[in-house]
Amino acid sequence: MTESVLIPGESDPYPRLAWLREAGPIAYSAPEKVHFLVSYPAAMAFLRSAQVSRQAYVDGLICRHGQNAILTAQKRELAYSDPPHHTFIKRLVMQVFTPAHLRVYRPRLEEVARETIEDLPVDQPFDLLDRWAEPVPSRVLAELLGVPADRRDGLYEATSNLVAARGLARSSEQLAKGNQAVAELTDLFEDLSEQHRRQSQTDLLSALLQAEEEGARLDHISLISVVSSLYAAGFGNTRNLIGNGLVALHSRPEVVASLLEGTASWAGCIEEMLRFDSPTQATNPTVLTEAFTFEDQTLPAQSLVAVHLGACNRDPAHFERPDEFLVDRHPNDHLAFTSGTHFCPGAALVHLQAEILLRGLLEKYQVRFEGPLEWQEMHRFRGLTQLPVRLLPRTV
């Protein structure tokens, strides 16, 4: 097809994605030259057995656009690296994001949720995403990573510029800001590394520094890229999960009622939010190092391939009544965090945080929407530009 499989800003992409899936399990997107897996069985076969390289994808970008600070940093991140570098860093990162570690952090999360919900304006319109659903996950991640309160504004701004500069359709102004952001993040984490070396703590930065000092294969630039990319990957998606989830609940008051009565589970609801309107709609592209065959279609080595998670999560070949929001769907083995090597390390944090935040908000308030919904002009991600709401206290 001549138009892209990823159309930014669509209010409802799912009928179009269903049409694509009906045409076949693999859809070619000419503008990006990427083959998208749009059926669940094809995606699983690919994620389980295809021979691929993420690094080769970034090398291709460097060949096309020339070397710049963004691409150099990108090459060291989890999402763009291959084993064994990937395996080594992922293991370190997972030490901080285990369910056991997060259980210890739970009381702190509950405190942050309580405080920030108390602070929200009542019975007047405001943007819930800008005021709450984005800054709270960003603060939580900064805490987990070991960034002190007085450095968080700088981290937020530099990371936002970095993310904007990575878009498929970036302007030269965005690119310049992005390159500047890499320099700022490097300075910030150099500085923090010095402080953490003097006084070790229990955060991710300290764990990574310890690995560096013990002579593990972690160079300093990789360390900085990994920490800033964890932050960048985390808060936008969590913001969008809360926004997209509230949109799904808004037209389903019976689901909210059953959550509040305790006849439906919050964990099940978060799982269904992730499946129903996935914040990450597609994985990063990867290069096939060997041909990949699914049913009667073969993609040759060197093809660029990505999984369209949003399309797979609505595949009727795998999910019964995929276009319905079923809070008790079981099993709900969606691909919102993908599967296999690049499975999202933040998944346990996301489950915990989304449940604490949404439960805290909805137990205290009825959320009324105030104005039309507009979707961000993003390619791989899906979220609202803003969510104007009015909060009304629940009487019972």
Ligand code: HEM
């Ligand atoms: C609703 C929230 C989130 C969603 C839907 C989500 C989704 C995903 C998906 C689909 C991938 C795979 C991308 C690919 O294959 O190219 C991924 C990877 C990743 N995510 Fe998340 N994520 C979320 C939150 C987080 C958080 C809170 C963190 C930080 C702790 C995080 C850090 C990462 C990292 C570092 C990777 C790369 C992992 C790797 O390549 O091995 N994500 N995420």
